[in-house]
Amino acid sequence: MAARNVLCLIFAFTANAVLGHIPYNEYNLAEPDAAQYYVSSSYPRNTNDNSLERLTAVRSVLQENGVDAYIVPTADAHNSAYIAPSDARREWLSGLRGSSGTVLVTNSLALVWTDSRYFTQFENEVNLEHFTLMRQGIDESIQTWLVQNMGPYSVVGVDPTTYTRTAWNTLESALTAVNVTLQATPENLIDIARERIDDPAPARPNDPLMPLEISFTGRQSSEKLAELREQLSSREVSALVLTALDDVAYTLNLRGSDIPYNPVFFSYLILRSDLTAPNNTILFWGNGDLSSDIIEHLASEGTQLEVLPYEDIFSYLGDMSNELPIGSTVWLSQDGSHAVYSAVETSGTVNILATLNSPVVMMKCIKNEVELRGHTLESFARKYLWDVGLTYGHGTGHGLGHFLNVHEGPSWILSGPIATDPGISAAMIFSNEPGYYEVGQYGIRHEDVVEVIVVDRNADHPMAEGMVGDFGGLGALGFYTISLVPHQTACLDVNLLTDFEIKYLDDYHARVLATLGPILQDRDLLEDYAWLEKECAPIRSAAVRTTMPVLLVAFVSLWSYVN
The missing domain is CATH 3.40.350.10 (Creatinase/prolidase N-terminal domain)
Incomplete structure (x- = not known):
């Protein structure tokens, strides 16, 4: 029977563990105020x-x-x-x-x-x-x-x-x-x-777009646009300018490949309430010509729009600023570039509604009445390092996009509150990735992907029946691990683990093997199955022992799902 457990494990990691990325830049300086990661290019090293x-x-x-x-x-x-x-x-x-x-x-x-x-x-x-x-x-x-x-x-x-x-x-x-x-x-x-010096930058990518059908999105693009227009109407806004690439991709149910490993495409999207279709939805992309399959996809979802070249965005914003009646309001996210803001301000007669997040960000972020701030969870994640005077210099988790960016705001699990963070709600997806680093020696990163679930007395969870209240009506949330990868038990010191913690790992590995094993067998990948079976063996029967110098690191993965 499936069960959802609270996990509080002490792991002993070998010194050759793998380094990982850092999900959020916590330095609030004059540098650009968002997480900055990029795919390394193939430039020759500087000499x-x-x-x-x-x-x-x-x-x-x-x-x-x-x-x-x-x-x-x-x-x-x-x-x-x-x-x-x-x-x-x-x-x-x-x-x-x-x-x-x-x-x-x-x-x-x-x-x-x-x-x-x-x-x-x-x-x-x-x-x-x-x-x-x-x-x-x-x-x-x-x-x-x-x-x-x-x-x-x-x-x-x-x-x-x-x-x-x-x-x-x-x-x-x-x-x-x-x-x-x-x-x-x-x-x-x-x-x-x-x-x-005859070393020009590579051309900006403009790869073909890919339609994402409703079977993958759950909502047609026309529905999303209609919801956005309702927000424009309620706020008495003349235009909404979307500048984040994943916002545009999500809204139109389109994906791309302009940035390696990120299914987005270079574009802007403007919604106007002062014009009628198709001119009230303007996509700035490529040379302004969509392929027939994308046109058909948008039409099938009831979406009409005007398409202009990507490079026309700033001249269009300037013209729009001059065309809108005096006192009109244009909606921008505070993540928008100074260049976009300046173009909207061309006439000097337009008001700007600047919000912490675009309305699309909040559409992607499922909300309910029970919210836990990220820094509360951080205290649990860092406790066993703090107990011995150690910590890690990065956040513990971040949101993940649905076939979109691997780092998706506005929700994070960080050591301090973030103004744009709406809290944690059911149906959100997070990474759960505490770690520890010693410069010049090693780096450790332990990472799972988890879904936020509602936990109550009737939940399928071993701790649920012991609950005698619901936190004064606030309710409780927990994490359900949806990534299925065996943990490296070879670097565990079993003597440091409680019976509960050992059972958690054994039950999790049983679920990994039961889920992935049949797939490997059906594909006749018997050597791979044998490896998986060995990695998922119960800890005590596998006679786990430490064979290398280790660092003791504690991690908390709350309400993780196991069999």
Whole structure:
């Protein structure tokens, strides 16, 4: 019989465990204010020669444009969690291939801000003669450095498509106070420098779109658009501008492959309440021509829209700003770029409704009356490390998209509250990934994927019948593990585990074998089945023992599902 257990396990991991990603950047500095990850491109590693060549080219372009310092973040125009090689400017310039970092170039310095995951990697990959490491959370932030080191009347440049309006305003306020100008460069100066030395950036991808049928989405795109229009009407908004790639993909039930391993496509979507179909829904994509299968798919879902070239977004926003009646309101997410905000403000007569999240984000985020804040769970996840004076410098979990981004907000499991986090509700999907890292020695990351479920006295859960209340009517939520992968029991010290914890692992492995085993046998993958059967063997019968130096790490995976 299936059961849902509370898991509180102490794991002993070997020193060669695998490193993992970090789901959220907790440094609230002047850097772009979202998680920044990207797929590493295949650029040749920087050498002493090309590092200097690239910096020299960049400094020449800065001088021509009257810019004294230029910020190069890890970002694209959509505040994406992962970026395409066409936007990997920070990597090209610095050579640092890590997922997070920001470069600041002046006429004499090149500084690289990154977090603790990449301090050692910086030493190995970056030309130390020309670049200086700035340790996030230890050294001064970019904003602080600029305030303290840029002289009055100097100019700091940024590509406005790579900075959110929120991050822009924060930095601009600090610089204005010391008579330093923050300037939006009309073109990205790194791209210009690359052209100068015959090393242009890769072309922006524009791969074919893929329709996602209702059997996979559960709702037609026309229904989603109708719900959004209701929100526009209730807020008396003339236009909604969607800038996040997964927001557009989700709304239209379309997917793409413009960013490796992320089924999204470069696009913008605008909904207008002052126009009629098809001109009231405008998709900016590619050259503006959709393929016949996409046109048929949208028509089958009752969706009519106008399609314009991707590059037309800013001119369209400027024209729309001038066309809308004075006092009209345009709805933008605070994650929108400074460039988008500036285009909407062209006329100076349009109001902007800036919300923490777009309405699409909240549509994707299932809500109910019972919510647990992420930082409460963090206390459980970190407890056994805290007991011995240890911790990990990353969040414990993040939302996952439905055939969309692997990091999907607005819900996170972090060590502190996030303003945009709506809490945890039933039917959300999270990663559950505590870990521990020792620089130069090893890194540990233990990760499951879990569904949030409602737990009450009648739930199929061994702890349910012992509940004598429901937290004063608030109810309770729990995690149901939906990833089925055997844990590496070879690195466990069984003497540290309770009988309950051993039973949890044995029951979980029994479910893994019962679910995946028949599939392997049906495909005649008998060698694979034998491996799985061995990995899923009961712990005591497998005579688990530690054979290598170990680090004791405790993890909590609440209300995990097992057989």
